[in-house]
Amino acid sequence: MTHRTYENWIFNDEELTSAQHAALNAHLRTCDTCYRLHQRRKSHEYLFRTVGMLAPVSGFSVRFYQRLMTRDIENMRTRNKAITLVALVGLMVWLGAVMYQFASWLRFLPSLLSDWTAQIIGQLAFWEITGEVLWGVLWEMPNVSLLPVAWSVFWLLGGAGLLWGVSVSRILSNRKLTA
């Protein structure tokens, strides 16, 4: 007889002949695995019998089930509240950080604007003077070949542009450092 046969017998012991019962009992004494299976089967049977005895108490299982459900719902509500609270706190912290950033940016905005305005006015004055000087030079030296003049204008414009770009980028990076 195989091990598997005894396992089947353990779960169908109501349908066994007395000879099969005797064989099963003999196997249970020698096989630990089957014995443990048999014990588990017995305890389940006991549990089912107990539940069967309790079940007739009117509406017990329904009440039991309802209590379980209520407890689950309560747990779920508590969990949802906790999650909502954490999410709210996180949102508030995030909003606070954003507001702080925005406020510090706002604080620097006027000085940034006045810097830019001063820069633009300075540039305009510079170009006005430069233009007048160049214009004067061009008018004062009508006999000078125009090619070297054109070249000097070109280099002057290039150098001024470079200086202007450097000063603007320096102002911007200074702002970034202090902000």
Ligand SMILES: [Zn+2]
């Ligand atoms: Zn066995």
